[in-house]
Amino acid sequence: xxxxxxxxxNSVLNSRRVPSAAAxxxxxxxxxxxxxxxxxxxxxxxxxxxxxxxxxxxxxxxNVDRSLHALKAVDALExxxxxALEPGSLQDLIRPSGFYxxxxxxxxxxxxxxxxxxxARPEGAADIxxxxxxxxxxxxxxxxxxxxxxxxxxxxxxxxxxxxxxxxRLFTFLGFTVPAGYPSFHKAxxxxxxxxxxxxxxxxxxxxxxxxxxxxYRTDEAKAESxxxxxxx
Numbered sequence: 716x717x718x719x720x721x722x723x724x725n726s727v728l729n730s731r732r733v734p735s736a737a738a739x740x741x742x743x744x745x746x747x748x749x750x751x752x753x754x755x756x757x758x759x760x761x762x763x764x765x766x767x768x769x770x771x772x773x774x775x776x777x778n779v780d781r782s783l784h785a786l787k788a789v790d791a792l793e794x795x796x797x798x799a800l801e802p803g804s805l806q807d808l809i810r811p812s813g814f815y816x817x818x819x820x821x822x823x824x825x826x827x828x829x830x831x832x833x834x835a836r837p838e839g840a841a842d843i844x845x846x847x848x849x850x851x852x853x854x855x856x857x858x859x860x861x862x863x864x865x866x867x868x869x870x871x872x873x874x875x876x877x878x879x880x881x882x883x884r885l886f887t888f889l890g891f892t893v894p895a896g897y898p899s900f901h902k903a904x905x906x907x908x909x910x911x912x913x914x915x916x917x918x919x920x921x922x923x924x925x926x927x928x929x930x931x932y933r934t935d936e937a938k939a940e941s942x943x944x945x946x947x948x
Contacts, residue, residue, distance in 0.1 A: 717803065721892060722753050729808070732891055732903070733890055733891065733903055733904060733906075733907050734886070734889075734904075734907055734948045735907065735948070736907060736908075736911040736912070737911075739907060739908060739911045739913070739948075740850055740911050740912060740913060740947035741948070742889075742938070742946070742948060743913060743917060743920075743921045743924070744883055744922040745912075745922065745942070745943070745946065746921075746925075746928060746943075747924060749942045750924055750927060750928065752920060752923075753920060753923035753924055753926075753927050754923070755919065755920070755922065755923025755926065755927070756865075756869045759790070761869075761870050762792065762793060762794060762829075762835075763783065763792055764865075764866075764870050765825060765829070765866060765870055766786065766792060766797075766822060766947055767779055767783060768785065768862050768865040768869070768870075769818055769821050769822055769825065769857070769858075769862060769896065770782050770783070770809060770812040770818060771812075771857070772814070772818070772857075772862060773813065773814060774812050774814075775815045778811045778812050778813065779811075779812050781811040781812075782808065782809040782810070782811050782812045783807045784810070786809070787812070788806050789808065791805075791808065792916055793947075794826040794829050794830050794835050795826075795830065795835070795879065797822050797823060797826040798827060798830065799828050800823075802816075802819055802820070802823070805819040805822065805823070806819045809822070809944045817857055818857065818938065818948040820856055820857060821856055821857030821858065821898070824855045824856040824858075825857075825858065827887050828851070828852075828855055829847060831888045837870055837871050840871055841933070845867065845873045845874070845875075845896065848871060848873065849863050849867050849875075852866055852867070855857070859897065860878070860898055860901055861877060861878070861879050861897055864876065864877045864878070864901070865877055868915070868918060869919060873915065874909055874913075874915055874918055875905070875909075875913070875918065876901065876904060876905040876908035876909065876918070877922045878897055878900040878901040878904060879897075879912075879922075879925075879926070880929070881925050881926045881928070881929030881930075882904075882922075882925050884899075884902060884929055885928065885929060885938075886904070888935055888938045888943075889943070889946065889948055890948070893948075926943075928943075
């Protein structure tokens with residue numbers, strides 16, 4: 716057996732910690748075949764997706780839905796309307812989602828950026844490169860990596876990987892060493908995802924499939940009895 720240097724051996728081991736592009740495509744196809752389309756993200760408008768992406772931080776979707784209905788009831792689910800609301804009024808409307816003071820500030824910061832930078836249209840960001848768009852979103856108050864990736868993928872229709880908790884649990888179950896923390900997980904796995912042949916709509920669906928799978932099979936024991944039992948990547 717030829718001698719393998721320490722650096723090469725480490726490189727081989729590290730390469731096994733990230734799925735290949737082909738394996739990700741196979742995983743997507745398998746999940747779609749067994750689960751069918753999820754239709755995620757549920758919303759009537761792109762701006763509703765933006766608001767939902769902010770409100771869903773650290774809360775259940777049922778609470779987000781209540782806040783969205785409250786905003787719709789006063790015709791405030793629009794960026795200019797969000798900006799026109801007094802902070803206290805906006806806080807009351809989104810109170811079911813929790814952390815309502817910070818989330819209200821985030822919604823107004825995001826709305827201001829969306830109006831001034833994009834003309835309140837996703838097409839207004841067409842001249843912003845993908846990485847720059849993500850960086851600008853991360854620079855806004857209250858926008859973290861997961862929310863930025865949600866927006867990049869679902870609102871601005873750019874290819875992106877949402878490295879959320881459900882994705883972390885899935886790839887850990889499949890035998891990969893997932894780095895701690897959202898930024899590290901995203902940095903390690905996003906290049907593999909973007910190297911795949913999955914287009915924007917498929918990546919949107921992939922995120923939905925991962926989340927719905929995680930809700931249906933919450934434990935490793937449940938996953939081991941699911942259709943992904945024995946799945947090889």
